[in-house]
Amino acid sequence: MFKHMHGHGGRGCGPRGGWGGWAAHAEARFGGFQEDGRGGGGRRRMFDGSELRLVLLKMIADEPRHGYELIKAVEELTGGAYAPSPGMVYPALTMLAEMELIAEQPSETTRKRFGVTDAGTAHLLENAELVAAMMARLTAAGEHRARSDRAPIRRAMRNLRTVLQNRLEDGDLSDEAAHEVAALIDAVVQKIERLK
Known part of the structure; x- marks a missing residue:
């Protein structure tokens, strides 16, 4: 499943093309991220595409959600310090669905709400340590924001x-x-x- 994710257009799954170096670079990559997820001006993204997909998968596993709810959930978790842009979230959801890690659920609105599949749950278990580290990065962003916003x-x-x-x-x-x-x-x- 891990190779499956990489094979759908990801540029590797860590900061240097593999998960192995992620933990060592997590803190360094934290500083100066773009709040809307767009790189530029020497600032780094909070997550690359494959990392964001894993974060979204974790949040969907916690509770079925649609794209806007995911954006707001990430923003709330970081105390407003970071919110991925729709241009990052919706393509990520499309890819997760194509990979059969999430599936659309019945909804009373026109928004597509997704739930995790058995394959998605298995994928989260396979990458549990990395998922925990990335969720901790979001929490740290919120704590950093709270400390600095005085x-x-x-x-x-x-x-x-x-x-x-x-x-x-x-x-x-x-x-x-x-x-x-x-x-x-x-x-x-x-x-x-x-x-x-």
């Missing part, structure tokens, strides 16, 4: 610093007000320390 906190810190400097420079704070300000700051500090 603009509201930085804005609040600037506001606090500005208002404190202004009040101290004006010199119009009474001793009682100064103690009250200090108590407010101490209370906020304690609350922040308890946050998880």
Whole structure:
């Protein structure tokens, strides 16, 4: 089945044409990916075509979905840091269907909803370690986004610093007000320390 996937137009199944080198390059390839999945400007894709097919297959195995649902599921998993483009997802679904790893299911809408086949389940089991690593890459993208997206906190810190400097420079704070300000700051500090 693995050779079958490669034989349907994939350019190898890892970053250098084989699965073997994927783990070693995963972290290096993570930085600077395009959110819509398009390469360019020196930035790398989150996944190549064969990797994305495996991710989509895993998500379909978890729950039958159509293309738009898959795009949104990936975007949600990464906290908005990455969403594959329709131009990547729909051809991948077509190829997975041609490979008989997924099959169209009855749907009440005009959108094609796919479920995993027995062959698709077997393929996921054969590549379980790689699937787990790629899903971890998506989760890591979300965690990275969450860590780096601290603009509201930085804005609040600037506001606090500005208002404190202004009040101290004006010199119009009474001793009682100064103690009250200090108590407010101490209370906020304690609350922040308890946050998880």
